[in-house]
Amino acid sequence: MSLLTTASQTVGPYVRIGFEPSVIENLAPAGVSGERVTLSGCVTDGDGKPVNDSIVEIWQANAQGKYAHPEDAQDKPVDARFRGFGRSLTAADGSYRFATIKPGRVPGPGGTLQAPHIVVTIFMRGLLKHLITRVYFPDDPANAEDPVLKLVPADRRATLIARHSPGDKSALEWNVRVQGQDETVFFDY
């Protein structure tokens, strides 16, 4: 028998009630191996106004490029302290923040290898279904051969690549523009 997927509905303005008890902004407690980075930025709407009621969720592999998930059959070590999932609720200025590690490379379609990336899911009032996008790391030579980045029109790829904060190489900044000028690339998932 075949069923049809339940329709999506917005999280609405009161999502904080449901998600605040399970905010995870630090994905990499002491002992997790890998290059430590912070990822932060702002979510803005079509008027450039900060979105103060959105949820940013991230999903990523560990430093070796292994997901903490039974379907990742790669012969690579898992890190019991690293689950790879984060959830941040944006503040009044639209900002979210995570402390994590840079993920390793994971396989892509057709025997390719993907560049290090973090999958990002975004919810907010006014979004009838969530957005999915990705963040890549600045100055990583692997970006040039990433099979997903290659699908993105060249003039829009920069919206998916984080920037170093001035003076701190481990602090990455990545903003989400839901609509308008320099609109972030979102995926049809």
Next chain:
Amino acid sequence: MTGVTGYRRPYFETQPAYLYPGYRSTVKRSPSRPLVLLPHTLSEVTGPVFGYDDVKPTDGDLTRQHEGEPIGERIVVSGRVLDENSRPVAHALIEIWQANAAGRYRHAVDDHDAPLDPNFTGAGRVLTDAEGRYRFVTIKPGAYPWRNHYNAWRPAHLHFSLFGVGLVQRLVTQMYFPGDPLLQYDPMVNSIPDQKARARLVSAFDWETTIPDIALAFRFDVVLRGRDATPMETARS
């Protein structure tokens, strides 16, 4: 390692579009540029894994989270989480949030002139069992005005957030109640083009799961995406 099996894309007209001007907030919060079709790679068919350590036994009973009992009509909300191939989704994390019986949320931006209930927070979470079953006990939420248009009222609803096995199964939706006269006027419900897909968001009164003399009950099954092709069962040798 071989290739990954992706998930089916949503069936025609069963999901809302991003832009639906009848729901005003979509106008500035919907992408205007074309979406890029994402192949389902290892990054999308994996996703966060939750376990029984992530939920407390009291998290599923929203009537027992404070000293006293919340005001309102106690209800049981239960059902199954399945995928499009009718397979149960085991250990799916379900998070819910809702207004109290008076139609007021415990949230700083809710200024609706209705009372807060000191004994009701309105948030719960459970994990589905091996057959995909879940169960909450809560209070039937009230309808409330939301200023989207003149005299706009949201039908009573529970917000549902679900994590399946793979990230692309992630779903946030709302469960409605049968017979609610506000459903036909609700832009959020009406943003779903297919009438049958709208109807599937309405729970069913469920006599069998009532708690005699304590609580009435509603059943709400949720369907997450299924695999593109049914994976071959490999013979065990």
